[in-house]
Amino acid sequence: MSSYHSSGRLSDNPMAIEAWFMDESREDKRLPHHRSPPEFVSLDYLAELGVLYWHLNPKDYENDEELQKIREDRGYNYMDLLDLCPEKVQNYEEKLKNFYTEHIHGDEEIRYCLEGSGYFDVRDKNDRWIRIWINAGDLIVLPAGIYHRFTLNTSNYIKLMRLFVGEPVWRAFNRPQEEHPARKEYIKSLVEKVGVALEAH
Numbered sequence: 001m002s003s004y005h006s007s008g009r010l011s012d013n014p015m016a017i018e019a020w021f022m023d024e025s026r027e028d029k030r031l032p033h034h035r036s037p038p039e040f041v042s043l044d045y046l047a048e049l050g051v052l053y054w055h056l057n058p059k060d061y062e063n064d065e066e067l068q069k070i071r072e073d074r075g076y077n078y079m080d081l082l083d084l085c086p087e088k089v090q091n092y093e094e095k096l097k098n099f100y101t102e103h104i105h106g107d108e109e110i111r112y113c114l115e116g117s118g119y120f121d122v123r124d125k126n127d128r129w130i131r132i133w134i135n136a137g138d139l140i141v142l143p144a145g146i147y148h149r150f151t152l153n154t155s156n157y158i159k160l161m162r163l164f165v166g167e168p169v170w171r172a173f174n175r176p177q178e179e180h181p182a183r184k185e186y187i188k189s190l191v192e193k194v195g196v197a198l199e200a201h
């Protein structure tokens, strides 16, 4: 039997990311939205969807060799910081609304949480929402073409590092995007990886 720890996390292992299938309720998006009983999702399952994860030391991000290596290996030469609070972000409410509108990008979305926390929701191959809880030290990569969205949780604050290959393009394409080349490429990669026949949505 598993039990919750004081942090609210199911695991007391800070290296483990937590992800779960969401319920269907329409209540506040900043709440966890667990199913009853909770249905957790493994890192292996996320990897099948093309979602990558590392846990790093967020206090050392300026000199972190592990982060440096990931950036070199994957060509992430662009970096900036996003402090998501009303005082520092223009059009804060509008940005949050757009972040929570289901979308894809033509490129990977790479985010490293330095402080605070939040939820990245991604669609799995059966179009179910998986909620990924990001805390300080969690670096995730969402593949180009995966439907996703982001919300703050009840802590209401996150500081993120954004990484990119080359000149950043933040453009979001809201669902439906079945004809977008990145979407087609993503579906192809899923079929190759897990051999599932996916219906177009």
Ligand SMILES: CSCCC(=O)C(=O)O
Residues within 6 Å of the ligand: 084, 099, 109, 111, 148, 149, 150, 160, 170, 172
């Ligand atoms: C707050 S960063 C994550 C939101 C998002 O999906 C995006 O920027 O495209």
Ligand SMILES: [Fe+2]
Residues within 6 Å of the ligand: 103, 104, 105, 109, 148, 172
């Ligand atoms: Fe996005």
